Amino acid sequence: MIATLGSDARARALAKDFPILAQATSRGKRLAFLDSAASSQKPQAVIDSLVHYYTHDNANIHRGVYELAARATEHFEAARAKVAHFINAAEPAEIIWTRNVTEAINLVSYSWGLGNLKPGDAILTSQLEHHSNLVPWQLLAAKTGAELRFIEVDEHGIHQLDDLDERLRGVKLVALSHVSNTLGTIAPLETIIPKAHAAGAVVLIDGAQSAPHMKIDVRALDADFFGVSGHKMCGPTGIGFLYGKRALLEAMPPFLTGGDMIKRVQFTTTTFNEIPWKFEAGTSNIADAIALGAAVDYLEAVGMDWIHAHEQAMTAYALERMRELEPLGLTLYGPPNPADRSGIVSFNLGDAHPHDVASILDTEGVCIRAGHHCTMPLMEKMGWTATARASFYLYNVEEDVEQLIAALRKAAQIFKLG
Amino acid sequence: MEDFYKEYILDHYRNPRNFGHLERADAAAEDLNPLCGDKIRFELEIEDGRVKDVRFSGKGCAISQASASMLSESIKGEKLEDVVRMSREAVLENVGIGISPARMKCALLGLKVLKSAALGEIAGWPD
Numbered sequence: 001m002i003a004t005l006g007s008d009a010r011a012r013a014l015a016k017d018f019p020i021l022a023q024a025t026s027r028g029k030r031l032a033f034l035d036s037a038a039s040s041q042k043p044q045a046v047i048d049s050l051v052h053y054y055t056h057d058n059a060n061i062h063r064g065v066y067e068l069a070a071r072a073t074e075h076f077e078a079a080r081a082k083v084a085h086f087i088n089a090a091e092p093a094e095i096i097w098t099r100n101v102t103e104a105i106n107l108v109s110y111s112w113g114l115g116n117l118k119p120g121d122a123i124l125t126s127q128l129e130h131h132s133n134l135v136p137w138q139l140l141a142a143k144t145g146a147e148l149r150f151i152e153v154d155e156h157g158i159h160q161l162d163d164l165d166e167r168l169r170g171v172k173l174v175a176l177s178h179v180s181n182t183l184g185t186i187a188p189l190e191t192i193i194p195k196a197h198a199a200g201a202v203v204l205i206d207g208a209q210s211a212p213h214m215k216i217d218v219r220a221l222d223a224d225f226f227g228v229s230g231h232k233m234c235g236p237t238g239i240g241f242l243y244g245k246r247a248l249l250e251a252m253p254p255f256l257t258g259g260d261m262i263k264r265v266q267f268t269t270t271t272f273n274e275i276p277w278k279f280e281a282g283t284s285n286i287a288d289a290i291a292l293g294a295a296v297d298y299l300e301a302v303g304m305d306w307i308h309a310h311e312q313a314m315t316a317y318a319l320e321r322m323r324e325l326e327p328l329g330l331t332l333y334g335p336p337n338p339a340d341r342s343g344i345v346s347f348n349l350g351d352a353h354p355h356d357v358a359s360i361l362d363t364e365g366v367c368i369r370a371g372h373h374c375t376m377p378l379m380e381k382m383g384w385t386a387t388a389r390a391s392f393y394l395y396n397v398e399e400d401v402e403q404l405i406a407a408l409r410k411a412a413q414i415f416k417l418g
Numbered sequence: 419m420e421d422f423y424k425e426y427i428l429d430h431y432r433n434p435r436n437f438g439h440l441e442r443a444d445a446a447a448e449d450l451n452p453l454c455g456d457k458i459r460f461e462l463e464i465e466d467g468r469v470k471d472v473r474f475s476g477k478g479c480a481i482s483q484a485s486a487s488m489l490s491e492s493i494k495g496e497k498l499e500d501v502v503r504m505s506r507e508a509v510l511e512n513v514g515i516g517i518s519p520a521r522m523k524c525a526l527l528g529l530k531v532l533k534s535a536a537l538g539e540i541a542g543w544p545d
Contacts, residue, residue, distance in 0.1 A: 351432070352480070353478060353479035353480060354479075355456075355478075355479040355481075355521070355524065356423065356479045356480045356481065359518070359520075359521060360423070362518075371455065372455050376455075379455070385455050385477055385478075386455050414423045414428075415423070415428065416428070
């Protein structure tokens with residue numbers, strides 16, 4: 001097969017760094033992993049980092065005076081510096097380790113939100129948001145009496161900004177996903193963030209679906225908070241981080257409290273540690289943070305610009321091939337122009353429920369996601385019960401798309417579509 | 419697994435039996451599977467402790483809808499206490515295709531809702 005994609009040969013080589021992809025399914029099918037938006041696979045370098053840490057360096061950080069503890073602390077803080085550089089934060093102190101974006105958002109909601117919102121204020125988010133960037137704000141609004149407002153999206157999931165100035169009136173916090181996990185829409189942050197700041201709002205960006213796939217520069221974006229999940233960017237599960245501007249983080253009270261986040265504790269009072277440790281109570285997820293540093297090394301060696309370009313080419317190609325199935329009842333969702341979207345393709349196949357489609361695809365070795373993608377309000381607005389979703393990453397190759405198309409044809413045949 | 423979606427499953431999916439609502443329901447229950455958004459409601463008309471008529475409604479995947487449709491066919495005339503005792507094995511056998519662990523909730527959602535309705539009636543839960 002002659003590849004149509006210019007980036008295919010390199011992706012094919014990179015896929016060899018991911019041992020899991022070499023396996024066949026229990027039915028003897030080649031594995032076509034198209035669910036990286038849910039969680040990415042891990043390169044050998046990240047797996048090695050975990051094994052190396054537990055084999056050679058394991059000890060609690062910031063405490064022991066012995067060599068192992070010093071080494072563990074050094075690697076842990078070096079990983080923080082790596083992710084700070086990865087998103088172009090001004091300094092590592094602006095990076096707080098969390099489990100994932102969900103925890104990062106909850107941290108901001110409790111620590112910043114409770115102290116800064118009052119009745120009459122408003123929180124502005126969008127209709128595209130993952131539940132993790134919606135439910136915390138519903139609770140915060142209920143607790144503070146602030147109003148929860150939405151940027152509307154059109155039938156393609158594109159932000160409608162005509163009345164943005166009006167919607168920003170009285171807004172103290174704007175919380176938006178950089179890239180929609182359901183439709184792949186890339187939010188026009190370069191338009192929204194300056195206006196939000198002009199209106200006096202603080203801006204939080206959910207980077208779960210962007211940081212793994214494109215170069216992030218939090219200072220160029222001028223985001224006040226930016227959350228990232230490690231497991232979607234080749235890192236382990238259970239580790240992610242919150243970026244926050246120093247001045248904001250310093251003014252915020254701690255979220256979780258306990259050991260490691262203190263300077264001095266007396267029986268009735270405590271002086272808290274400096275940032276970032278003020279927000280890292282208890283023993284951190286040391287091994288996974290270090291392995292996330294290894295993931296960042298890996299991604300930077302591949303090149304974030306290459307990853308973005310490869311995924312956009314892949315998405316454009318997949319959209320083109322999937323359009324061939326429109327006579328069989330295939331419907332594509334999301335921005336029609338591949339330049340407006342990341343490597344996420346949501347679709348439905350005739351009257352077949354996406355779970356049935358995903359089950360049939362599974363029998364052909366094709367892993368996709370089906371359901372509401374934790375965006376139930378968006379599903380309701382669009383009038384969809386659920387969608388099927390294929391998502392691409394640096395290790396996906398043209399063959400994955402071929403396998404997807406062939407499996408979709410099989411599903412259409414089983415459901416007697418077309 | 420080649421028989422994953424058999425002809426009769428698709429038939430029940432596209433032409434569900436006893437689909438809709440009863441004019442007079444003595445017992446009803448509904449539930450959803452938040453994972454996939456599947457939703458099923460069962461309504462029962464009961465006479466002398468037996469299911470006189472049944473309707474189900476909702477939407478979801480072929481497995482959940484076909485399972486509920488087949489279930490609705492199998493309970494007419496049955497005693498409520500027998501409906502409550504119906505086993506998951508019996509339902510899965512009735513569905514007749516291999517159900518993977520991930521899809522078990524789909525296949526059994528109808529049974530869960532039906533039992534809720536029957537149990538509610540037996541226990542005399544207030545409407």
